[in-house]
Amino acid sequence: MKSTLFIILLFLFMTVEVYSKIIKQIKTMDLVSLPIVITKDKHDPNNYIVKSQWFGFGHSDDEKVTHILTCQENSVKIKHTHQVKNFSDYEAYYEIKVPKDTDIVNCERSMEMFDGEFLGYSTFSFRHKS
Ligand SMILES: *[C@@H]1O[C@H](CO)[C@@H](O)[C@H](O)[C@H]1NC(C)=O
Numbered sequence: 001m002k003s004t005l006f007i008i009l010l011f012l013f014m015t016v017e018v019y020s021k022i023i024k025q026i027k028t029m030d031l032v033s034l035p036i037v038i039t040k041d042k043h044d045p046n047n048y049i050v051k052s053q054w055f056g057f058g059h060s061d062d063e064k065v066t067h068i069l070t071c072q073e074n075s076v077k078i079k080h081t082h083q084v085k086n087f088s089d090y091e092a093y094y095e096i097k098v099p100k101d102t103d104i105v106n107c108e109r110s111m112e113m114f115d116g117e118f119l120g121y122s123t124f125s126f127r128h129k130s
Pocket residue numbers: 062084085086089
């Protein structure tokens with residue numbers, strides 16, 4: 001009888017042990033890509049300012065995020081396609097120059113941590129008229 005009780009207690013103890021280990025393992029890290037905002041340059045109709053924003057949790061404020069913007073069209077020029085930001089910056093700006101005769105511009109953005117860990121990817125297109 002006593003040994004049965006001991007085994008039950010031992011089993012309960014072990015269950016709690018395992019449970020508490022699982023609790024310690026829970027860690028959520030996430031980065032959410034927010035919608036892109038594209039603004040036409042007032043002074044140059046072939047120039048665009050692209051604002052990319054993100055949010056997330058589980059990252060420290062000064063964690064480095066490499067933010068990359070590229071466009072499929074080789075004729076489209078982007079200033080500073082790779083930008084290293086602090087996670088807590090929550091935004092990155094790009095200047096895109098599009099040739100006059102381009103109709104639709106297809107671009108993509110991706111975000112990575114410094115160690116190359118992938119955080120997010122999205123594509124966007126916009127029509128260029130000048
Ligand atoms: C990141 O934040 C640190 C501390 O606030 C600051 O010194 C540094 O210049 C920032 N780096 C970038 C890339 O913004």
